[in-house]
Amino acid sequence: MRATLLLITALASVLLSGCGNDLLVVQRLQSLKPEPQQPFDDQTPAYQDWQGQFEYAEALLQQGRPLTAIYWYSKCANGGHLPCIRQLGYAYMQGGATGHDPYLGLELLTRSLDPTDAGMLNDMAWFLATSKITALRDPEQANDYIQQLQSVAELDAMSTDTLAAVAAALGNFTEAAKVQQKAITMLLKEGDLGDDMLSDYRQRLQLYRNNRMYTE
Template identity: 30%
Template sequence: MLNVRNFVFVLCLLGPGISCSVFAVTFEQAMAYYGNKQYEQAYGAFEELAALGNERAQLNLGVMYARGEFVDLDLPESAAWLKLSNNTLPNESAAKFLKIISAKLSKEDQLTSNARYKQLSAKYGREAVNQRLFPESAIDEVSEFAEAEPLRTHIPKYPQMKLAVSGIVDIQYSIASDGTVRNITILNATKNAFAKSSIETIRQNLFKPATVNGKPVPESGRRARFTFAVGSLERYAEGLRSAIDPLREKAEQGGGLDKFLYAYALTMLKVGGGVADSEGASLDPSADWFKKAAQDGNRLAKFELGLDLSYGKQCRADSKKSYFWLEQAADEGVMDAQVLLGSELLHGGRFEKDVDKGLEMLTRAADDGYDDAILKLAWIMATHPDANIRDPEKALAYLNRFNNDDYIDELTVFETQAVVYALTGKNAEAKKALKKAMKYRKKYELPDGITGDIAKAFDAGKPYLQDIL
């Protein structure tokens, strides 16, 4: 399984251990099926990618109908797919092949083919696919959701280093219902010292929590970037630009992973508060390349699109499209997508509330050993207000499975230990964990928040209950 945190991207030092074969149907896999004459598998893969607007998959469906590979030979159907491919993205091969096939069609076949093309275009054409799946339409939220707003932010200090260099740190995090930062994940760090400084900084940040119909709720999948610059940010950005030029060439010629790497590299150029491009420079929009990567079947790109559409990043927020991409990524083994979608379904922030599916998503990630999901399920089983969901034995079992001394989100660990131990009669351990949580809040000058509420429940001799953290 894959999560975003083990996809650490350091420019010009791309992670060689990334697995990209689990579940996801990619264009490369589809071509491998075709090359091995596994035509049934190839047809299914091309059909799935064609539905995402992949013009090469649409072209290959046209070829398979022209040759009768897995499907019956059908020249009108072939011409319809070839025309769709060429109209999705003008392609010399599609146009040439379409000309050859069209010359073999009778007038009746041409009418049949044109009618079929209109059907395909209405469903799989560029305009139809963009309107249905990609960031081009208006906001369509299912509830009164308001994003978290910063109350207190800090700038990280440049750490002591033997050699002063520039660098960046990308962080993914959640915001709890008390406005504190949780589930901190380092997505990319050019130096470990920069990562440590960034962690200490973001722990101190405080937010007015997100709300649904005025009620505070957790918010998952937030991103932050910290820039450590020696000299001007513009000079540093120029260095990054020159470093990613080879990535663009690979993206243009390669598959979904190459496109994703280039898209992610483009996001790295937006350093700090956003350094303007140098005079005369023109950067490709990263969103365009994430889209192309997703159309090639890259599951990490699907997760990025789901995030962008969920938060309205470089586009207008659209919960239906966001759900589509997050569910695709989750089904293809991206555990961050499973946790994000599972968490959102539990409280119905961006999507219609579905507790059973939310728990199922989290369980899938936990079963694959994802610490965030294991800890979250321990919390849910200990604090959920529904007695049919709350389960002390399961809560303790999940907590006992959590074994990560390097887990960054210490506050969540301490609070989860406190509620689980208290619910299972381990009062001494519960008090010890609660004391650690209070010490953490004092260190980072955070309000008592959830820790204080837990303490009040303990003092009253009652279990602490809350939907999710």
């Protein structure tokens, strides 16, 4: 998953449940507290200042206070604030110290999807096309997302790589190989992306030529 937002690295987790249009994020860790060496300051956001809570959580991450940050992300996500919900979704999709729960992560990201955000559309298409979890893989929905992306932005090497993965997930391996070769050409033109990424692109090309999809 190519997350464009900052990953939350905190030793805490949250539980998602929904009621109508309301999104409720309930903390499982009832004793969650700020790091002892860095207590709360006196400038904490107001009770229903969701944007203020989001910005405060972002600042806490920059300060190296992830436990406190996730507390505030949870609070503003509980108020239905989409940026907070999105951050939590990315955290669960990628794992890390928050724990890996792609089912919860996907639900959070789907609820907070911005249809004009090319990066997020790319992330969603990539995950739904390449997830190793069969129950979560949805090539048709992935194709819808990558088509939406093309309506709001031009494809770069990364999103072209995603387009190829979607084609392979749909079983269109000849098309996938053709698009992946284009992604490699674009990557070489863009430059400064490292040998590891180029190697990954070439490995996927070989998979598609062998009529195999890519999963991770």
